[in-house]
Amino acid sequence: MKTAILADLLDFTGDPGLDDLDSPAVRWRPDHWLLIGDDGCIAAVQPEAPGDAWHQIDHSGRLLLPGFIDTHVHCPQVDVIASWGTELLDWLNTYTFPAEARHADPAVARAAADLFADALLAHGSTTAVVFPTVHVASVDALFEAASARGMQVIAGKVLMDRHAPDNLRDDVAGAEADCRALIDRWHGRGRNLYAVTPRFAATSTPEQLAMAGRLLADHPGVYMQTHVAENRAEVAWIAELFPDARSYLDVYARHGLLNERAVLAHGIWLDDTDRALLHGTGAQIAFCPSSNLFLGSGLFGGQQAVAAGVHVSMASDVGGGTSLSMLRTLLDGYKVQAMAGNRLTAWALLHAATRGAAQALRLGDAVGTLEPGAMADMCLWDVAVGPVARRRDALARELHERLFAWVTLGDERNLAETWVGGVRRYQRPTSPSA
Numbered sequence: 001m002k003t004a005i006l007a008d009l010l011d012f013t014g015d016p017g018l019d020d021l022d023s024p025a026v027r028w029r030p031d032h033w034l035l036i037g038d039d040g041c042i043a044a045v046q047p048e049a050p051g052d053a054w055h056q057i058d059h060s061g062r063l064l065l066p067g068f069i070d071t072h073v074h075c076p077q078v079d080v081i082a083s084w085g086t087e088l089l090d091w092l093n094t095y096t097f098p099a100e101a102r103h104a105d106p107a108v109a110r111a112a113a114d115l116f117a118d119a120l121l122a123h124g125s126t127t128a129v130v131f132p133t134v135h136v137a138s139v140d141a142l143f144e145a146a147s148a149r150g151m152q153v154i155a156g157k158v159l160m161d162r163h164a165p166d167n168l169r170d171d172v173a174g175a176e177a178d179c180r181a182l183i184d185r186w187h188g189r190g191r192n193l194y195a196v197t198p199r200f201a202a203t204s205t206p207e208q209l210a211m212a213g214r215l216l217a218d219h220p221g222v223y224m225q226t227h228v229a230e231n232r233a234e235v236a237w238i239a240e241l242f243p244d245a246r247s248y249l250d251v252y253a254r255h256g257l258l259n260e261r262a263v264l265a266h267g268i269w270l271d272d273t274d275r276a277l278l279h280g281t282g283a284q285i286a287f288c289p290s291s292n293l294f295l296g297s298g299l300f301g302g303q304q305a306v307a308a309g310v311h312v313s314m315a316s317d318v319g320g321g322t323s324l325s326m327l328r329t330l331l332d333g334y335k336v337q338a339m340a341g342n343r344l345t346a347w348a349l350l351h352a353a354t355r356g357a358a359q360a361l362r363l364g365d366a367v368g369t370l371e372p373g374a375m376a377d378m379c380l381w382d383v384a385v386g387p388v389a390r391r392r393d394a395l396a397r398e399l400h401e402r403l404f405a406w407v408t409l410g411d412e413r414n415l416a417e418t419w420v421g422g423v424r425r426y427q428r429p430t431s432p433s434a
Ligand code: GUN
Pocket: 074, 088, 092, 096, 199, 200, 227, 230, 291, 317, 320
């Protein structure tokens, strides 16, 4: 039987801007039914109850939003989340590389991918752009875990042929063969999409970056993901490694890696020329505020990026980031922008993690929206959990105030259910205590 869900629906019909509290792009449909078709897509949204042919589920009073999109997160790094005391380069060597090396064992990679995919759903993310490891088995494991849950995942084998431990290094020819086989095996199979994934400019030789560019040229529609300009010591190192490049971002541009399907994490230490290049190529920055604060990397200039026409999405960057929750991530993003004197609305934050990310990924018809025809990827949220949030919610005078408090005070404990492709894939096991 087909399913219909009654809840308070929120999504966006356009970009609500950064600070407009009354944006007409906010689509608020309280007490509406969302009807799911046999194909797992949204069939309709309507105020009146559907007929008896529909299995009706009453979530009145709960928020129903499109599933969140986490545009930069590392599957194997669940093992190193919350690791103490280091900046980026030390953090990689001390914690992250040893943890990723364990994924050479396909059994480890499989268990990690299952845990990770379940955890994403339990935090409200239904689409993610993911780094597995350098090992082919970790890519297979991730796409298999995503497929088993019907999730939209963009991922690819991490490329690293220098400045990494022996057990994490590949080479140009072997990596190219692996990537071509993985693209054939996974790109466009079900909801899986492949991303050519040079880890960052420091861990790939110019020859490997050129190979990555060839892969992209040969496979239009394939994505690219990497890191850029995250940490000052890293930026200085890249300048030494690529003395001819104008900037860190320029290294990627020179190797043909920037296009409208490129997702670059961080981008804290960019200049106006870099931002113009991002705008011109259509590449997006995945803003990772939790990670940037935790690793002490810096404060991303969101206002400058948006003013330059750069697409900016939101990302947890676990394990540099400290939570898979996009609500936590949005709150950290709000605080980072507040440090620069900018106050983002809840609309701006929620849009960036739903429709905004979907559009930047060129997946705007499929995810990040409650438009009929889109995939029925969505989450049901309690606006307030616990006495403090409930008190705050009771005093809120209008919708933005309520939802900003939800973003600020909420986390995965507010998540009641997650649906992917019209199937319930997560249900909160126990009712949260008052
Ligand atoms: N730069 C290169 N690799 C990584 C990584 O795993 N995490 C973060 N935050 N930055 C990186």
